[in-house]
Amino acid sequence: MSQTCAQLLLRLLEAYEVDTVFGIPGVHTIELYRALGEGPIRHITPRHEQGAGFMADGYARASGRPAACFIITGPGMTNIATAMGQALADSVPMLVISSVNRRNTLGRGQGRLHELPNQQQTLAGVSVFSHTLHDPAALPEIMARAFAIFRGARPGPVHIEIPIDLFDAPVADNLPRPIEVFPPAPAPAAIARAAEWLSQAERPLLLLGGGCVAAPEAARALVDRLQAPALTTINAKGVLGLDHPLDLGATMSLPAARALAADADIILALGTELGETDYDLVFDEGFHLNGRLIRVDIDPQQLGRNQCADLAMVADASETIAALLQALPERREADGRAVGTRQALALHKDPDLAPYVPLYATLQATLPNAILVGDSTGPVYAGNFLASLPTPRRWFNSATGYGTLGYGLPAALGAALACPEQPVVALVGDGGVQFVLGELGTARDLSYPVAVLIWNNQGYDEIRRYMAMHAVPQLGVDLTAPDFADLASAFNCRYRAVGNPASLGEALAQLGEETSPLLIEVDAAAWMSTLQ
Template sequence: MGGRTDPVPHSAAESLLTGGEALVRALHAHGVTRVFGIPGTHNLEVYRHLPAYGIAPVTPCHEQGAGYAADGYARVTGRPGVVLTTTGPALLNAAAAVGEAYADSVPLLVVSPGMPLGHPRLSTGALHEMRSQTEALRGVAAFSHRVSSVAEIDAAVARAFTLFRSRRPRPAHVEVPLDLLTAARTLGPVRRAPSVPKPAPDPQAVREAAATLSGARRPALVLGGGAVGARPWCRALAERLGAPVVTTAAGKGTVAETHPLSLGVSLHSPALQKWLATRDVVLAVGTELSGSDFWTDPPPLDGRLVRVDLDPHQMYAGPAVDVPVVADAGLALEALLAALPEGRHARVADEVAALRAARDAESAVRDARWIPYLRAVREVLAADAVITSDSAQCCYYGALPHLSVGPEGRYLHPAGFGTLGYALPAALGVKVAEPHRQVLALSGDGGLQFTVQELATAVQLRLPLPIVVFDNGGYGEIRDEMRARGDVPAAVDLTPVDLPALARAYGGHGTRACDPAALARALAEALERPGPTLITVPEETP
């Protein structure tokens, strides 16, 4: 559903608007056409104005699902996802999704009512009352802004969109006190976030980076989520330098994982960490190089580190930087390509193949249970399909290193915060954004049950959505960690649930796939069938 075009309601002349309409007008002015949330007693004045401004609400079953859906929407479109909650528990329900968006640099705007302006500091027992919503959200968002007048509402929304456009995108929260939502005031034209050009690199930094890279004998590229928008330049630069490419989870598929230079998502591999430490120059683009990327402390680098990042604070985090380039990744890499000499292209395909083999040998026994099924998934899915992932063994051990993705597709994983329950609602957000694109949610039984109620939302949308669930009877990763410590596993085994039957109970479809061929057939059917299809792959519990 598209937003209104000119004439925009109440945009040019002075008009009498309630705070609720002022808020919706401000969202519309920034191109918002979808909001994810659940109506509640305190936000009805906002919902009443959505239709007039062409904003369609998507109603999940839980606000955490709303947050993850808006996150998926934002990642696949590049536009901010908007969550509309009511006060108190509803806002806190969305907080885990806000934390995930912060960790993974996702532009997410959460809008909520709050207690009235004159509400006493001492508790009165009012409905949904809490001491401070803004203090709670400041712990997980880039900022939380409580407005103090109807006239301030559009400025607060513009502030959020300015953040999304001008700096590293991270979530923001805007709170509108209850009495302001219904208060009517005369307002002038809506205020909009200014257009902000992407930050270009300093020419001297580009020259220094180009000189460092052109002199490298053993270069490597590490690509994170900040490199996703610079896909063509990433590939061109790797080929110009003859440099193997390894990505973080957030950067998966930035360079096609079938490319001869691609090592895929491999920073967790001891063999790859040892190799990376020996490179004489490492070019890291849009990545924190953090413990969540390596699954351990980042290894020391023997060579020089050239770092490209939109966020200048990243130059002080992680390994020491030799050449900092603070800029938009696309502009920086385009400038680097122009400054580098032609014809470098070293022959390193054999080295890359050997490193891939070494990585796979390290985990061959552990990963063998997932690889045949993931190959079946890859054979069925289109090249531009979007896969949403959970913090589950089948995802981080299985799909991240073994399910190939190219620049046409996307793989969305909750990498930084490591939240459970992300895959299903994030897939809903992607499907809302791009209904004609294939979308697959990939999860484990433990993670799925954090947000399994969103099957009902998927049924309402009536869009094809397969959900593949590897069922190991509980929290498999924690079970394995307990055993590795010599502990007797406790509190990790879940009561068996007939998940396909549950999907059918919600009005969707459900089946089991006990071998890869069965999974391929079920997946192909699910991609053509309206509504969700939950496909369980049973795993033997050790």
């Protein structure tokens, strides 16, 4: 008894509970589609392979489960590389299965269709690992490696390329049982020392990163036990719930939060890379920790980057929080540092943030359970400071990490596929959305009521203002946007034009009335004028 390599791949995906594949069929991948048509895994066709990667990214962030991408040789892989780079920067699991030319032609430079000199090497830089399959019998082992990383290490994109002459190659008809992976737990001696330091601290501080999103209840219990102010990164938004009194959000780039951090005597950093796009958004290297740093990360290499730890644990953040809760004494006395810092931050009065306060108030009032997926655009930059979410996995964007444009719309579609019971809003700019306008066709095909909120400021306004700040001629930043009303009509989408919070609320309230996507164009100039 035997099966083909392509059939084995689909059976392994099912065994690892992958239920969604994003991809565009090509002549080099049709055998994958023969096998795909035989099983229950659904296939979503984007309009570009970059969109496939962004959709898989949004699916994983919203659900916590990896999706797969089926991508053709050569241009398909270079198209998806940007999406893989964003997922790698933000530790998002993504399984990319690609074809590659026949084994006896690899590296020979014969001008074959879709040929690259070394496709595996090209994609290795945006992968946790990239592997070329030479023996179909080795596929279960390579898949086991991929899911061991997804479940027990710092996740990211995994690339497995299969030569086209192997897709229909016979392989034994036995399916190895998927391995069950438990993430690493902290060393008892390290927990004892950390608990001792934290219990004796006079001014403790918590830094909670995206590694904590799997254990929001435990994270809240730890913050309440320590009664310590907490700075939560952009990817950790919602971990402490809506408006937690000790949650200071992702304000690490602002003077008041930096003063709090510099004054802390013990800092506990859980599942955060302590990187620039969370802690230094003003790019002045002004975030300093003077107290003793306890650092927990599932990636041992990360423990040596950005900030030197006094106590470092290679461990899963959730396991560590659970162990600390057992080791720490009873609840500490409350202090006023969080209240004082919040008053000093005065986010709602900040002139750069204040125009966006009504936007997030309207979203919260109209769609309180929405997943908000952002591109690199002004409202998203502001929302990284302002937005407060009731649970994790409801706020993510490409304004952090790799910082690509074109992410918001396709990633929002991935989130809608992962969580069809929740409303989804894509927050995009008129410049960034033009990278991926074709994905409006995907949105129409899916028939999910996704809101695409387009902040139209006539070009790349963030770069325009940055140029002005540095006395650089404002070249290349003024764009002519398409007529979004006509565009919506062409894609059979609904359309609303708004210019103030009241009209935005009215538009958002219509989201669930039909299943078609809803384009909401916000005239940024009109919005700003109504708030002056």
